[in-house]
Amino acid sequence: MLTTVSITEHVHYVGVNDRETYLFENLWPLDQGVSYNSYLINDEQTAVFDTVKNTKMNDFIEKISSILKDRPLDYLVINHMEPDHSGSIKALQDRYPQLKLVGNAKTFEILENFYGPMENYHIVKDGDTLSLGSHELVFYMTPMVHWPETMMTYEKKTGILFSMDAFGGFGSLDGGVFDDEVNLEFYMDEIRRYYSNIVGKYGAMVQKALTKLKNAGIPINIIAPTHGPVWRTAPGCIIDYYDRWSKAETEEGVVIVYGSMYGNTQKMADLIARRLADKGIKNIRIYDASKTHVSYLISDIWRFKGVIFGSCAYNTGLFPSMESLVSKLENYQLKDRYLGIFGTASWSGGGVSNLNKFAEKIKWQQVGESVEAKSSPKEPDFEKCIAMADEMADLLIQERQPGVNPFCSIIY
Numbered sequence: 122m123l124t125t126v127s128i129t130e131h132v133h134y135v136g137v138n139d140r141e142t143y144l145f146e147n148l149w150p151l152d153q154g155v156s157y158n159s160y161l162i163n164d165e166q167t168a169v170f171d172t173v174k175n176t177k178m179n180d181f182i183e184k185i186s187s188i189l190k191d192r193p194l195d196y197l198v199i200n201h202m203e204p205d206h207s208g209s210i211k212a213l214q215d216r217y218p219q220l221k222l223v224g225n226a227k228t229f230e231i232l233e234n235f236y237g238p239m240e241n242y243h244i245v246k247d248g249d250t251l252s253l254g255s256h257e258l259v260f261y262m263t264p265m266v267h268w269p270e271t272m273m274t275y276e277k278k279t280g281i282l283f284s285m286d287a288f289g290g291f292g293s294l295d296g297g298v299f300d301d302e303v304n305l306e307f308y309m310d311e312i313r314r315y316y317s318n319i320v321g322k323y324g325a326m327v328q329k330a331l332t333k334l335k336n337a338g339i340p341i342n343i344i345a346p347t348h349g350p351v352w353r354t355a356p357g358c359i360i361d362y363y364d365r366w367s368k369a370e371t372e373e374g375v376v377i378v379y380g381s382m383y384g385n386t387q388k389m390a391d392l393i394a395r396r397l398a399d400k401g402i403k404n405i406r407i408y409d410a411s412k413t414h415v416s417y418l419i420s421d422i423w424r425f426k427g428v429i430f431g432s433c434a435y436n437t438g439l440f441p442s443m444e445s446l447v448s449k450l451e452n453y454q455l456k457d458r459y460l461g462i463f464g465t466a467s468w469s470g471g472g473v474s475n476l477n478k479f480a481e482k483i484k485w486q487q488v489g490e491s492v493e494a495k496s497s498p499k500e501p502d503f504e505k506c507i508a509m510a511d512e513m514a515d516l517l518i519q520e521r522q523p524g525v526n527p528f529c530s531i532i533y
């Protein structure tokens with residue numbers, strides 16, 4: 122028997138887990154898997170919200186038929202066309218030939234480009250409604266919440282927002298499906314890793330979508346995203362996180378990332394971190410950019426205000442793992458961080474000079490002087506590192522608001 126979970130009497134979770142795929146989008150490590158969430162409303166008319174990756178289509182369709190039994194499936198609402206959610210559309214229409222596909226004009230353009238012409242399109246625009254009987258759907262266009270066709274669907278009776286990838290994250294649903302059934306600390310890290318690496322570049326469009334939902338004045342009782350837990354206890358909490366992340370708001374802390382072959386650059390990282398701790402900064406993370414996948418680095422940089430980058434020189438440029446990190450950050454256009462720079466070089470340099478170029482492009486506020494040690498750091502280099510750490514700590518402490526947890530206290 123395959124697991125289906127009731128969200129309300131007539132709304133069911135029919136998603137699947139993927140623990141086989143190593144890299145999501147062939148890029149992002151899935152150490153703890155991922156879920157492809159889908160939902161079914163079983164009313165006078167029946168509707169499914171988004172499908173799953175094609176490798177999981179059999180289990181998915183079996184789940185739906187185990188609930189519907191001999192009833193037809195009338196509608197498939199396509200909130201998002203990315204193949205991990207659209208990969209089973211054709212199979213679902215084969216199983217339920219009368220199935221009407223609900224999406225916006227852009228949805229069907231992308232659908233046909235991926236899968237060729239299909240039948241039974243029901244095109245919706247912003248604010249359109251569709252009755253299923255006692256349940257009524259309202260469609261909200263939320264373009265570029267990371268793809269052009271992305272939209273969200275709200276169900277009036279239950280107050281469920283089917284939000285596609287927004288508010289979702291990595292991590293399979295291992296038994297627990299709802300926010301109150303799982304360890305949220307783990308999922309919040311994975312939701313932030315998903316947000317920062319996949320959605321974060323489109324923060325302005327996330328803000329537009331949040332404003333649209335707010336102005337609609339709809340009570341959102343449950344958020345049902347296409348990955349990760351279903352938010353039935355604290356939907357306001359995940360909305361708050363999304364609001365803050367998309368405005369580049371941060372928590373107090375410093376992320377130090379370095380690229381080092383023989384440990385000289387690393388020594389400077391350790392010294393800076395120790396000084397930050399001496400000054401009272403508690404959230405300090407040091408990462409070797411060659412060891413930790415860039416998605417985790419980006420996720421922490423999204424979280425904390427202080428960023429300190431170090432690189433040895435490598436063939437006249439940055440150390441390759443640092444180069445990959447800074448080029449991603451340039452592309453994501455993350456704003457408003459404090460930045461410290463350090464590194465080493467044995468002859469003409471290339472590490473620190475390129476970090477300085479990055480600082481100019483990204484326009485973060487630079488903290489202290491950039492420090493470049495000749496081969497190995499000596500006393501004057503250490504002194505400059507200490508001055509940088511002091512300045513960073515002072516800036517962060519000045520912004521501290523005693524007693525105020527900047528992010529939703531239900532989770533942290």
Ligand SMILES: Cc1cc2nc3c(=O)[nH]c(=O)nc-3n(C[C@H](O)[C@H](O)[C@H](O)COP(=O)(O)O)c2cc1C
Nearest residue numbers: 381382383384385386433434436437467468469470
């Ligand atoms: C393959 C390779 C390429 C290097 N390229 C440069 C370079 O272009 N310019 C330079 O000044 N130093 C260069 N270096 C020297 C290192 O940047 C330098 O020794 C540094 O101190 C090493 O720091 P680490 O101990 O943190 O790895 C290179 C070293 C290696 C092994």
